[in-house]
Amino acid sequence: MSVTAFLTDSTLCIGCKACEVACKEWNGVTGDGLDWSGFSYDNTGSIGASTWRHVKFVEHAPEPGFGGNAPEMNSWSFSSDVCKHCENAGCLEACPTGSIVRTEFGGVYVQPDVCNGCGYCVVSCPFGVVERNEDDGRAFKCTFCYDRQKAGLIPACAKACPTESIQFGEIDTLRGKAEARLEELRRRGMRDATLYDPLDTSVGGTHAMFIVRGDPRSYNLPPKPEVPTIYLKKGWASSAVAAAVLLGGTLLAFLADGGRNGRRNGR
Amino acid sequence: MSEAKIHVIGGTRVPDSSSEQRLVEIRQEAERRGEVRAIGIRPSGAPFPKASPETGYYGLPLLKQPPWTWKIPLYFFAGGAAGAAAVMGAIADYAGADRKLVRDARWIAAAGAVISPALLIADLGRPARFLNMLRVFKPQSPMSVGVWTLLGFSGAAAATAFAGFMGERYGPSLPLRVIENAGQAASLVFGLPFSNYTGVLIGATAIPVWNQNVGDLPIHFAASGLGAAVGLLEMMGNDKSRALQALGLGAALFECWEGLRIEGRGHSHFDPLKHGPSGWMTRAGGVLSGPVAFVLRAASLFGGNKHSSALRRWAGISALAGSLVTRIAWVQAGHVSARNWREPLQIPVEDQAELLGGS
């Protein structure tokens, strides 16, 4: 099976939330209510246990020509966020039950029948994606439509997207497409268009890439995400030092004092 | 911004000076900032909230907070003390120390061996599935390594205390001696990592305040656990042991140094350990386990025989309380750190109050 990926192109997104709806309906995910977050037309503010696709509404300062707005209007861009399906996935490495696995399509999948809700993946994801559902107790996130992919279909969100802002396909092909698209956008004057795919960090690239305009940080895309396993060496070294000092110190303390106590109080 | 509680009164309220003052405040805030942020209002409407490289995505947090309840810091506390007690019990036994001390240390370890897994399991989203953790052993997951360590420790510490108890009660026998000795050796081996692995557990995560301290957390937690275990032993009446005194002094000294290290760092990664409620909690835990315990112990060295015991018990209580507060504080700091959208986006603190209109 080939390794697949998402390419989400915010320059095509119209903010319709078809992906959110399609995801919820296909996967039977509970609703989030119809509340506004108060930040533009964003509903939930972030991805979560019941929000596997999340459309971000990014309002910029007025900028003539941006998104076809009148000069005095705030310009707007939308981007549908999703689990990044990291090449080196913090959640997968951290999971103590082996519930989180890499599928034959290269996606990162939480097996709901194995997860025991320890919550360790939640603090190990550098993108704040996976979350424990408090009613259910288990951790949930985008499955990369593992079931649909196995049936030879494309993910529900990609299928429902009316502008093909969400593209799905073989990962290397999509990387090529992304480059071509960037070139085209720049040719058309969008010099600030960039591809978000953190290849040069310990995450090692993602299976969900994003084309955004401007600084990716305004889309809550971290400039330097790190997979937490990089901290292990330092942590276990410190643990070994702590153990050695505890052992040595205790030995020293009791050997220096032991005989005396033993004679006085021993049986 | 003020978050006064508002009750629906509906046309029956009597105006007074404070109600009128509040209306003036709202008006002034509106004039000053062009918007008012309080109950019922989110910062939408003019001026439009903007997502930008300075505000991130409207200042909404990127990372998720730890989903754990109070049981997890309590688990860190109990496990740390139990692990250190097991180590002390085994070594005290090998060194031929006072029998009461050995017995008490074993009971502390055994109590921790029962309480720790109970706390950990109760905090799972699906406690009935605890055994799923035993499907695999993953060296790259501190949670997996920790669960296996916990299991080994619990079995060993419980077996040691039980065999020791049976031997003293019904007279020694060969099988009991074998269990006691093997259990004690195993609880020493498992107790060493068990007393500090929780530092690696939270250190190797995506939470900035934790992973930036990953090199210190295990040592810090080990010292905290040692101080707590020494304190417990002293409260159980082992307040004459010079070995315990020395270990208690060592742990308190290290905690003094740890407190200075945290206070001395200027990087914003350390903010949750220095400011706000989690900062004060960290400080309180550090002061109780460090300077307070140290001064009481030092005083006990010079006090008369009677005073000395009392002072040492107080030092023990202080270290014990400090250890508990320290664990809660670190978990709390993790929450604060996860809510801080600036850290993972690497957006410096300057001007954010301006751009977001306060907090």
Ligand code: SF4
């Ligand atoms: S984005 Fe988070 S949840 Fe998704 S694969 Fe990466 S670490 Fe796991």
Ligand code: SF4
């Ligand atoms: S909550 Fe579930 S999926 Fe996440 S680390 Fe624990 S067992 Fe694995």
